[in-house]
Amino acid sequence: MSKARLEAFSDGVFAIAITLLVLSLAEPARDTPDLGRTLRDQWPGYVAYAVSFLVIGIMWINHHALFLRMRATDRTIQFLNLLLLMAIAFLPYPTGIVGKALQEDHGLVAAAAMYSATTWFVAIMFSGIWFWAAYGRRLLVASFPDAEIGPSIRRFGIGTVVYLAILGIAFISPIACLIGHAVMAAYYILDQLTGPGETVEDAVAA
Amino acid sequence: MSKARLEAFSDGVFAIAITLLVLSLAEPARDTPDLGRTLRDQWPGYVAYAVSFLVIGIMWINHHALFLRMRATDRTIQFLNLLLLMAIAFLPYPTGIVGKALQEDHGLVAAAAMYSATTWFVAIMFSGIWFWAAYGRRLLVASFPDAEIGPSIRRFGIGTVVYLAILGIAFISPIACLIGHAVMAAYYILDQLTGPGETVEDAVAA
Amino acid sequence: MSKARLEAFSDGVFAIAITLLVLSLAEPARDTPDLGRTLRDQWPGYVAYAVSFLVIGIMWINHHALFLRMRATDRTIQFLNLLLLMAIAFLPYPTGIVGKALQEDHGLVAAAAMYSATTWFVAIMFSGIWFWAAYGRRLLVASFPDAEIGPSIRRFGIGTVVYLAILGIAFISPIACLIGHAVMAAYYILDQLTGPGETVEDAVAA
Amino acid sequence: MSKARLEAFSDGVFAIAITLLVLSLAEPARDTPDLGRTLRDQWPGYVAYAVSFLVIGIMWINHHALFLRMRATDRTIQFLNLLLLMAIAFLPYPTGIVGKALQEDHGLVAAAAMYSATTWFVAIMFSGIWFWAAYGRRLLVASFPDAEIGPSIRRFGIGTVVYLAILGIAFISPIACLIGHAVMAAYYILDQLTGPGETVEDAVAA
Numbered sequence: 001m002s003k004a005r006l007e008a009f010s011d012g013v014f015a016i017a018i019t020l021l022v023l024s025l026a027e028p029a030r031d032t033p034d035l036g037r038t039l040r041d042q043w044p045g046y047v048a049y050a051v052s053f054l055v056i057g058i059m060w061i062n063h064h065a066l067f068l069r070m071r072a073t074d075r076t077i078q079f080l081n082l083l084l085l086m087a088i089a090f091l092p093y094p095t096g097i098v099g100k101a102l103q104e105d106h107g108l109v110a111a112a113a114m115y116s117a118t119t120w121f122v123a124i125m126f127s128g129i130w131f132w133a134a135y136g137r138r139l140l141v142a143s144f145p146d147a148e149i150g151p152s153i154r155r156f157g158i159g160t161v162v163y164l165a166i167l168g169i170a171f172i173s174p175i176a177c178l179i180g181h182a183v184m185a186a187y188y189i190l191d192q193l194t195g196p197g198e199t200v201e202d203a204v205a206a
Numbered sequence: 207m208s209k210a211r212l213e214a215f216s217d218g219v220f221a222i223a224i225t226l227l228v229l230s231l232a233e234p235a236r237d238t239p240d241l242g243r244t245l246r247d248q249w250p251g252y253v254a255y256a257v258s259f260l261v262i263g264i265m266w267i268n269h270h271a272l273f274l275r276m277r278a279t280d281r282t283i284q285f286l287n288l289l290l291l292m293a294i295a296f297l298p299y300p301t302g303i304v305g306k307a308l309q310e311d312h313g314l315v316a317a318a319a320m321y322s323a324t325t326w327f328v329a330i331m332f333s334g335i336w337f338w339a340a341y342g343r344r345l346l347v348a349s350f351p352d353a354e355i356g357p358s359i360r361r362f363g364i365g366t367v368v369y370l371a372i373l374g375i376a377f378i379s380p381i382a383c384l385i386g387h388a389v390m391a392a393y394y395i396l397d398q399l400t401g402p403g404e405t406v407e408d409a410v411a412a
Numbered sequence: 413m414s415k416a417r418l419e420a421f422s423d424g425v426f427a428i429a430i431t432l433l434v435l436s437l438a439e440p441a442r443d444t445p446d447l448g449r450t451l452r453d454q455w456p457g458y459v460a461y462a463v464s465f466l467v468i469g470i471m472w473i474n475h476h477a478l479f480l481r482m483r484a485t486d487r488t489i490q491f492l493n494l495l496l497l498m499a500i501a502f503l504p505y506p507t508g509i510v511g512k513a514l515q516e517d518h519g520l521v522a523a524a525a526m527y528s529a530t531t532w533f534v535a536i537m538f539s540g541i542w543f544w545a546a547y548g549r550r551l552l553v554a555s556f557p558d559a560e561i562g563p564s565i566r567r568f569g570i571g572t573v574v575y576l577a578i579l580g581i582a583f584i585s586p587i588a589c590l591i592g593h594a595v596m597a598a599y600y601i602l603d604q605l606t607g608p609g610e611t612v613e614d615a616v617a618a
Numbered sequence: 619m620s621k622a623r624l625e626a627f628s629d630g631v632f633a634i635a636i637t638l639l640v641l642s643l644a645e646p647a648r649d650t651p652d653l654g655r656t657l658r659d660q661w662p663g664y665v666a667y668a669v670s671f672l673v674i675g676i677m678w679i680n681h682h683a684l685f686l687r688m689r690a691t692d693r694t695i696q697f698l699n700l701l702l703l704m705a706i707a708f709l710p711y712p713t714g715i716v717g718k719a720l721q722e723d724h725g726l727v728a729a730a731a732m733y734s735a736t737t738w739f740v741a742i743m744f745s746g747i748w749f750w751a752a753y754g755r756r757l758l759v760a761s762f763p764d765a766e767i768g769p770s771i772r773r774f775g776i777g778t779v780v781y782l783a784i785l786g787i788a789f790i791s792p793i794a795c796l797i798g799h800a801v802m803a804a805y806y807i808l809d810q811l812t813g814p815g816e817t818v819e820d821a822v823a824a
């Protein structure tokens with residue numbers, strides 16, 4: 001029951017944060033001479049919107065898959081989950097900053113770094129939640145196989161390293177960093193769509 | 207269970223997007239000399255609000271009817287649904303643009319085209335979700351009649367063509383295009399209110 | 413099931429609209445010399461926020477009580493409910509207008525009229541939903557007594573007349589109109605708190 | 619059933635208010651010369667965001683624990699809960715004010731006082747809800763021990779005094795006041811994480 005309410009609350013925050021992304025798009029000024037052109041020139045804002053939408057969407061699916069494998073939550077999970085949601089709910093802010101920086105071609109390093117730091121924080125929280133739940137089978141459902149615990153913890157750990165690397169790339173090439181975020185989102189989607197049963201969700205469905 | 211959570215999440219995004227529409231209305235400036243007149247002159251913004259509210263509301267009812275006919279979801283549905291929600295959550299943005307363009311009588315082609323492109327994308331996603339679920343009865347409930355599969359897929363396909371046509375009209379007469387959106391919303395409402403059992407929802411209720 | 417989802421969707425819109433009210437408060441400019449005084453001078457905005465919060469909250473309780481007495485919904489209810497939600501979700505806009513008009517002591521007639529027109533529309537929709545559900549016991553639960561149908565329909569009808577009167581008062585004395593809204597909210601709260609079993613909710617609880 | 623819907627509605631308001639906090643962060647102006655520095659200089663805004671996120675998150679957990687111990691709600695609870703939510707949904711506003719006042723080092727007393735007054739109001743409502751439910755076991759679940767009623771009411775009462783004291787400190791040292799809020803949040807988290815079974819939630823879980 002408590003777990004169900006935690007998931008419902010988290011789902012709410014995911015749904016609200018993903019829908020608030022649209023507010024990161026600035027409305028054109030009232031006296032815009034060529035509205036069509038202005039709207040077209042804003043394409044980086046739309047790209048940032050779409051990438052962040054997929055990023056939050058995938059995080060939501062991932063969150064779902066994670067909690068499906070837990071038989072209960074405890075206070076540590078509640079606290080880590082609150083920190084995770086804090087970063088998810090923050091994402092619309094750097095999304096707007098990235099969109100505007102791309103459009104003005106100015107301040108991209110700072111924008112990409114802020115965006116990446118947020119996703120890195122999310123990756124750490126996911127890893128922490130899973131480690132706390134899986135280590136010693138503290139909160140795992142009975143059907144989760146022992147042999148999967150180590151690899152799954154490692155996979156989450158690799159995720160935190162990858163996002164740290166993407167954060168580092170922001171200071172060298174912010175464009176490469178942003179492409180990295182799009183690639184990671186695409187990778188998770190493809191993994192979801194084609195994965196041969198190794199993903200968390202598959203194991204749960206099995 | 208997974209289907210229930212997907213629907214709950216989608217419901218959340220629909221409810222939030224429909225409620226965020228109000229933020230597309232600009233507040234009058236502080237030093238407005240005649241507030242009554244200013245508020246009256248903003249009538250296109252209210253019309254855009256009302257039409258978009260009905261549009262999203264009908265899409266929500268449609269979404270509901272669609273998922274009632276599926277016995278389960280899979281990852282393709284999850285992904286297509288995420289793209290569908292991406293467009294729904296985007297609608298408050300072009301709604302605000304259309305309201306302002308109507309009010310200033312400036313930039314209407316661009317505004318109407320952006321609005322129509324968004325709804326066209328939504329129509330494509332609805333069609334894609336239904337095709338994926340219905341073709342070969344991949345994810346259909348058992349009670350859905352075989353004879354209805356072909357016609358229902360065709361009906362969704364026609365929807366995508368109609369919205370593409372409305373998008374095209376934006377470049378000829380943006381006003382006609384916007385009236386087209388209002389007519390489509392009214393059509394779906396009337397269809398819902400008077401339809402002789404041919405709509406998706408009827409079949410489910412039966 | 414369909415009724416449950418309609419209620420859940422409506423609850424979502426109520427919850428979001430009530431929480432968006434806070435966005436109707438303008439943030440003080442960056443260079444405000446005396447922030448304390450500026451925040452104090454904004455008291456009409458806080459009053460508008462609090463009154464609207466109670467208004468939407470009471471509408472939510474009322475909505476709840478209404479649907480508890482229905483055994484099912486149909487398409488007409490779905491459509492009327494969508495129009496009802498359209499007005500509820502609109503309320504943050506006139507709330508902000510009223511708060512600012514009160515603060516600047518300028519444009520109060522227009523602001524109060526817009527606010528009152530919105531609540532009048534809500535009252536009409538409530539009345540329409542109840543009439544459609546109750547007349548001829550179309551959608552009523554079996555436990556609802558026949559003798560209550562006429563009086564309850566009349567009570568909702570009186571509500572629409574009262575809100576129309578409050579709208580009319582806006583053009584004579586906008587302050588009296590706004591006090592009328594506060595009084596109506598207080599009346600419904602007291603009725604909820606002390607009512608001798610005549611309210612909708614009592615009958616359901618009985 | 620009515621209690622479940624009240625909790626679902628409250629959860630919605632908590633989830634939306636916590637996610638709207640991000641809108642309290644002002645986006646940098648378009649012509650910012652050094653975006654990285656501007657984003658770094660906004661650190662008080664991020665701190666205010668994080669503290670308020672934890673504050674609302676803890677209030678949500680507390681709300682949850684409270685209602686778990688009630689077997690039903692009545693109209694007084696509904697009304698007090700509405701006032702509680704009114705203050706929760708208001709929090710994004712003073713959060714933004716505090717963040718900006720910290721950043722500009724100007725108006726801190728007013729900002730801290732407004733923030734503290736809001737949390738004090740929340741504490742009073744929590745105390746009132748619990749007193750109404752617990753006094754004379756009016757609405758308590760049967761498993762709640764008699765011996766716990768007095769201490770639990772007193773604990774909530776102490777909470778209101780502490781938040782009043784923090785409000786008073788705002789007028790002497792606003793920084794100390796804000797640290798007080800962070801300490802209170804940390805205290806509740808630690809209490810949640812390490813408490814020896816004396817907290818409300820423990821008793822319920824037992």
